[in-house]
Every structure is written in C-alpha cells, then in structure tokens.
Amino acid sequence: MATPVDRLEDRRARKGTTMQPHAATGLRFVLVVIGVIVCMTLVRRGLMALGMRREAATGFSLITPWLLGFLVFTSFPMVASLYLSFSNYDIFRSPEWIGLDNYRRIFTRDIDFVPAIRITLLYGFLSVPIGVAGSLLVALLLANDLKGIGTYRTVYYLPTVLPEVAVALLWRWIFNPQAGLLNRILLPVYRLLGMSRPDWFGDVPFVLPAYIIISLWGITGVNMVIFLAALKNVPGHLYEVALIDGAGSFRRFRSITIPMISPVIFLQVVRGIIGALQIFTVYAFTQATPRAGKFMSFYIYQTGFQQFRMGYASALAWILFAIILMLTLLVLRSSEMWVYYEGEKK
Amino acid sequence: MKSLGNRPLDKPVATGAAGGGLEWWKTRRTRDRVLRVVSYLVVTAGAVVLVMPFLWMISSSLKPVHAVFAAPPQWIPDPIMWSNYIEAWRAMPFTRFLINTVFIIALGMTGEIASCTVVAYGFARYRFPGRTFLFVVLLSTMMLPYVVTLIPTFLIWRWLGLINTFDPLVVGAIFAWGPFHIFLLRQFMLTVPIQMEEAAIVDGANTMERFALIMLPLIRPALLAVGVFTFQAFWNDFLGPLIYLNDMRKYTLNLGMYFFLGGPAEPPQWHYLMAMSTLLALPVLLLFFVAQRYFIEGITITGLKG
Numbered sequence: 001m002a003t004p005v006d007r008l009e010d011r012r013a014r015k016g017t018t019m020q021p022h023a024a025t026g027l028r029f030v031l032v033v034i035g036v037i038v039c040m041t042l043v044r045r046g047l048m049a050l051g052m053r054r055e056a057a058t059g060f061s062l063i064t065p066w067l068l069g070f071l072v073f074t075s076f077p078m079v080a081s082l083y084l085s086f087s088n089y090d091i092f093r094s095p096e097w098i099g100l101d102n103y104r105r106i107f108t109r110d111i112d113f114v115p116a117i118r119i120t121l122l123y124g125f126l127s128v129p130i131g132v133a134g135s136l137l138v139a140l141l142l143a144n145d146l147k148g149i150g151t152y153r154t155v156y157y158l159p160t161v162l163p164e165v166a167v168a169l170l171w172r173w174i175f176n177p178q179a180g181l182l183n184r185i186l187l188p189v190y191r192l193l194g195m196s197r198p199d200w201f202g203d204v205p206f207v208l209p210a211y212i213i214i215s216l217w218g219i220t221g222v223n224m225v226i227f228l229a230a231l232k233n234v235p236g237h238l239y240e241v242a243l244i245d246g247a248g249s250f251r252r253f254r255s256i257t258i259p260m261i262s263p264v265i266f267l268q269v270v271r272g273i274i275g276a277l278q279i280f281t282v283y284a285f286t287q288a289t290p291r292a293g294k295f296m297s298f299y300i301y302q303t304g305f306q307q308f309r310m311g312y313a314s315a316l317a318w319i320l321f322a323i324i325l326m327l328t329l330l331v332l333r334s335s336e337m338w339v340y341y342e343g344e345k346k
Numbered sequence: 347m348k349s350l351g352n353r354p355l356d357k358p359v360a361t362g363a364a365g366g367g368l369e370w371w372k373t374r375r376t377r378d379r380v381l382r383v384v385s386y387l388v389v390t391a392g393a394v395v396l397v398m399p400f401l402w403m404i405s406s407s408l409k410p411v412h413a414v415f416a417a418p419p420q421w422i423p424d425p426i427m428w429s430n431y432i433e434a435w436r437a438m439p440f441t442r443f444l445i446n447t448v449f450i451i452a453l454g455m456t457g458e459i460a461s462c463t464v465v466a467y468g469f470a471r472y473r474f475p476g477r478t479f480l481f482v483v484l485l486s487t488m489m490l491p492y493v494v495t496l497i498p499t500f501l502i503w504r505w506l507g508l509i510n511t512f513d514p515l516v517v518g519a520i521f522a523w524g525p526f527h528i529f530l531l532r533q534f535m536l537t538v539p540i541q542m543e544e545a546a547i548v549d550g551a552n553t554m555e556r557f558a559l560i561m562l563p564l565i566r567p568a569l570l571a572v573g574v575f576t577f578q579a580f581w582n583d584f585l586g587p588l589i590y591l592n593d594m595r596k597y598t599l600n601l602g603m604y605f606f607l608g609g610p611a612e613p614p615q616w617h618y619l620m621a622m623s624t625l626l627a628l629p630v631l632l633l634f635f636v637a638q639r640y641f642i643e644g645i646t647i648t649g650l651k652g
Contacts, residue, residue, distance in 0.1 A: 025512040062468025065461040069521025077498035155393045161634045164582050165600045166623035170403045179415040229646040281584045317493040
C-alpha cells in the first residue's frame with residue numbers, strides 16, 4: 001500500500017518530468033532575451049563607433065528586435081518558400097529543383113485545387129462586402145444616442161470576443177441537421193418550400209451559405225467598433241450645413257458620411273480580404289464535407305503537414321498569396337476613385 | 347410710435363415663423379420619437395439574435411444526454427447537469443492542457459509586449475536614416491498572409507531541433523512579431539508630448555530611464571490594449587500548436603479540443619463539447635468585461651489612424 005508520503009513523492013517525481021519541457025523552453029526563452037539585449041547594445045556601440053549620431057544609433061538599437069525578427073521570420077521564409085515552390089521536398093530528402101512542375105500540376109491535374117480556390121474566393125467575395133456593409137449599418141444604428149446604448153454595444157461585441165474554437169463548435173451544433181437550432185427554427189420554411197432539412201456541412205450547396213452565416217455573426221465586432229469611432233469623428237458642422245441646405249438623411253449619409261469615413265472602409269476591405277481568404281480554424285473545427293472544396297489554407301496545411309509535400313504546399317501558398325496581393329492592389333488602385341482623404345489637394 | 351409702427355410688419359412674420367416652426371418642430375419631434383422606437387426595436391432584435399446562439403451553447407452544456415436532442419428544443423435544462431463540466435474536463439487531460447496554455451501565454455505575452463514597446467519607442471522618438479522606409483516595410487508585413495511563411499518557419503524550427511517543444515510558439519514573440527501592436531503603441535506614443543522627456547534629458551536621464559520612467563507610465567492604456575489583444579491571439583491560436591506540438595502532454599486547450607472532437611465519422615457528444623466551449627469562452631469574456639475600455643480604445647486608435 002502506498003502511504004500518503006509515497007504518493008506525494010510520486011507526484012513530485014511525475015511533476016518533475018512533466019514540467020521539464022516548460023523549464024527547457026523557459027530557459028531558452030531567457031537566453032534569447034539576453035541575446036537580443038546584447039545585440040541591441042552591440043548595434044548601438046557599433047554604429048556609434050562607425051561615426052553615427054547618438055540619436056540614430058539608439059534608434060537603430062531599439063528597433064533591432066523587430067529587424068532581426070523581420071529578417072529571420074519574414075524575409076528569409078518568403079524567399080525560401082518561393083524557392084521551395086519550384087522544388088520537390090518531402091522533408092526527409094533535400095529539396096530537388098523541378099522548375100514549374102508544381103504549378104503545372106496544380107493548374108492541370110490537381111482535382112482538389114479548383115474546388116478549393118472556388119470556395120475560398122466565393123467566400124471572400126461574399127463575406128467581405130456583406131461584412132463591411134453590415135458592420136457599417138450596425139455602427140450607424142449604435143451611433144444613435146439612445147438610452148442604455150452602452151449596454152447594447154457591449155452585447156453586440158460579445159460574438160467577437162468568443163474564441164474561434166468555441167465559435168466554430170457552437171455553430172457546428174447550431175447547424176446540426178437533426179437537432180440544430182437553425183433547422184428547427186427554419187422548419188416551417190422548409191415545409192413551405194417542400195424541401196427536407198439540409199445537412200448544412202454535409203450537403204455541398206449549403207456549405208458556403210453556412211460559412212457566410214458564421215461570418216455574419218462576426219460583423220458586429222472589431223469592424224463595427226472602428227466604424228463607430230469613425231462616425232463619431234465626422235465633424236458635426238458638416239451635417240448642420242447640409243441640413244440647412246435641405247439635404248435629406250439619405251443624401252447626408254451618401255455625400256458626407258461615406259466620403260468622410262471612406263479611408264476606414266478602404267482599410268476594412270483590405271483587412272477583410274486578407275482575413276477571409278485565410279480562414280482556417282473555423283473550417284478545421286466544423287469539418288464540412290470536402291466535396292464542397294476545402295478552404296485554401298486548410299488544403300495547404302494538409303498538403304504540407306499531413307502529406308509532407310512541402311514544395312507543392314509552398315506553390316499553393318504562393319498562388320494564394322498572389323491572389324491576395326492582386327486583390328489588395330486592385331482595391332488600392334480603385335481607392336483613388338472613391339477614397340477621400342481630408343487635407344488632400346485635388 | 348416706433349413699436350406700434352413696427353408691429354404690423356413684424357407680427358405676421360413672427361407668428362408665421364413661430365407657427366410654422368412649431369408645426370415643423372412637432373412633426374420632427376414625432377418623427378424622432380417614431381425613429382427612436384424603431385431603433386430600439388431593431389437594436390433589441392439584433393441583440394437577441396446575437397445572444398441566442400451564445401445562450402444555446404450554455405443551455406446545451408447543462409443538459410442531460412437525452413435532452414440534448416429533444417424536440418421541441420428546451421431552453422432551460424431540467425435537471426441542470428453541472429456534472430457535464432466535470433465529466434468533459436476529465437475526459438481528456440484538460441488540466442495539463444490548461445497549464446501548457448497558461449505557460450505559453452505568460453511567456454508569449456511578456457516577450458511580445460516588451461519587444462513591441464521597445465521597437466515602437468524607437469520608431470516614435472528617434473530619428474535615424476531609413477526610418478520611414480522601415481516603418482512602411484513593417485506596416486506592409488501586416489498585409490502578408492501567414493500561409494506564405496508557414497512552411498519555411500516550420501523548417502527553421504525543425505532545423506534547430508525544436509519541433510514538439512513550446513519554443514516555436516513563444517520565442518518568436520521576443521522579436522516583436524506583431525506589426526499591428528508596434529503600430530498601435532507607436533501611434534499612442536506620438537500623442538505624448540515630447541517636452542516631458544526633454545525635461546528628463548535635461549535632468550540627465552538616459553534612454554532607458556526616459557523610456558521606463560516617463561514613457562511607460564503614460565502609455566498604460568495602449569499597453570493594456572496590446573495586452574488584451576495578445577492574450578486573445580494566444581488564446582485563439584490553433585494552427586501553431588497543431589503544427590508544432592505532437593505529444594499529447596504538450597497540447598494546448600485548443601489542440602486538446604480538436605482531438606476531443608474526434609474525426610468526422612465519430613458523432614460528437616454535444617453536451618460535453620458545449621461545456622468545454624463555454625469554459626474556453628469564459629476567461630476571454632471575463633477579460634472583456636474587466637478591460638472593455640482597452641479593447642475598444644485599442645481598436646479605435648489603430649482603426650482610425652491606419
């Protein structure tokens with residue numbers, strides 16, 4: 001029989017082994033911190049020895065952590081992944097240069113690529129405009145000086161505070177074909193239309209709408225707060241002048257509000273595109289049927305980290321990156337026509 | 347008399363204006379009132395729609411197995427099964443996952459907040475050649491999709507022999523990997539009048555003292571905002587642990603949830619899953635209610651000055 005002391009010792013021993021990875025990481029963490037501080041000092045001393053002004057040398061030394069991180073964790077990986085995208089690499093043997101083969105294969109023989117890019121782009125094209133317009137509408141509504149509006153704002157912000165994993169599981173449960181809340185609420189509608197209850201994540205035509213609905217739940221979050229602040233920043237005298245000129249509320253919204261907050265709209269669209277085209281966690285936890293197409297980031301994860309086709313996955317990643325970049329540039333180019341910056345000379 | 351003479355001229359105009367104004371005011375007021383009621387209705391309806399899924403999650407988490415699939419849906423579980431939480435928590439080593447998660451968050455937050463603040467200070471207060479260019483580079487990395495750097499970053503950590511350790515999830519934070527946070531802190535620092543620091547310099551303070559004694563106390567709201575965002579980001583992180591950790595003793599809560607969920611073929615046990623989801627949401631909700639101001643302020647600073 002184990003005495004309490006034995007058990008305690010046993011627990012201590014176990015704790016010793018199970019906490020080892022934490023201690024090791026903690027130690028390395030501290031060492032890297034010291035290393036970075038040493039680097040910062042060296043940069044400052046070195047630059048000053050080279051005859052740089054004190055202020056400039058200090059400035060450089062202060063941004064050293066970011067500069068190092070940028071070189072090691074951003075620039076190098078960018079170049080490396082471009083190189084890998086032209087090679088065959090399975091982690092175990094060294095990468096082998098195969099030119100454009102990965103890309104050729106993706107565009108001609110990959111049966112998963114077209115559905116993946118289709119659902120990813122459709123999701124982006126639908127969720128971003130709906131999201132931006134929706135959060136602007138909600139912000140307009142909450143910008144009213146109603147009594148108790150503060151409480152409402154808090155409530156509206158709730159969905160975005162929830163962790164993504166919880167949100168994904170919650171919606172998977174709501175979309176459950178038999179007992180899900182949504183199918184139960186919509187039952188009369190289904191009867192009216194003479195259709196059976198859809199399996200949202202199982203029936204191909206319903207998968208995309210399901211993800212759009214989930215994204216709709218999030219429109220009241222960060223974007224709405226930014227819009228609220230932007231609306232507050234529009235100078236009131238503009239509205240007063242317009243009112244005197246007899247402009248109606250729609251006219252005031254179109255000719256004052258929209259131009260004044262257009263830089264904010266622009267930023268939201270750009271950020272929305274980048275976020276929407278990389279949706280991962282929600283998809284991983286909802287496990288919709290792959291027949292509807294896997295979202296690109298999940299497809300890249302599977303190719304790279306489950307099948308270890310790192311070269312091929314890099315090529316997929318670069319295609320997604322190219323699409324995101326093109327769309328961002330497109331929005332940027334179009335912004336000259338509709339984004340109004342105050343203080344800008346016409 | 348002057349007043350008499352003026353009256354006939356003035357009065358019709360005055361009464362006309364007053365009468366017309368009164369009517370205009372009246373209709374406008376009723377219109378406002380109607381609008382107000384409609385606004386309340388819409389806002390309340392919206393709030394109900396937003397909160398319903400959330401309440402459904404809590405309600406499902408407290409149901410006995412047989413009531414989970416009951417039709418019509420029960421909103422108030424009977425009996426209330428608090429034991430669901432205990433059973434779900436014990437179904438996997440969630441206590442261990444929680445310890446791991448807290449460990450990662452503690453190190454990651456420390457690294458990220460400290461490094462981002464230092465870098466932001468450099469960008470905000472020191473002139474050096476190429477500053478504007480480097481800041482634009484920093485901003486453009488905000489637009490960089492993570493999928494592009496994912497694989498080579500993994501290969502770097504693999505080359506260092508640190509796969510299946512916590513290092514890839516926390517050590518990178520020392521290198522100020524949140525361009526968004528640097529940006530937020532810098533914007534906030536720019537609003538602090540420089541005179542205070544200049545006075546400190548006259549008193550013989552060095553860079554470190556200037557930064558720690560003058561700047562840090564003044565940017566507390568921005569620091570808290572970054573703290574809240576960082577916490578949320580680490581709490582939400584799923585892809586990182588998924589890629590780097592493969593020993594169950596090192597799993598985080600999110601990764602544990604992924605395996606708790608099981609494969610697509612296994613029917614998930616919804617009352618347990620909802621109990622765990624509620625538990626996952628709890629810390630962030632508490633944080634939000636305590637630090638709501640900083641959430642909102644942080645978002646506002648970055649959203650508007652972008």
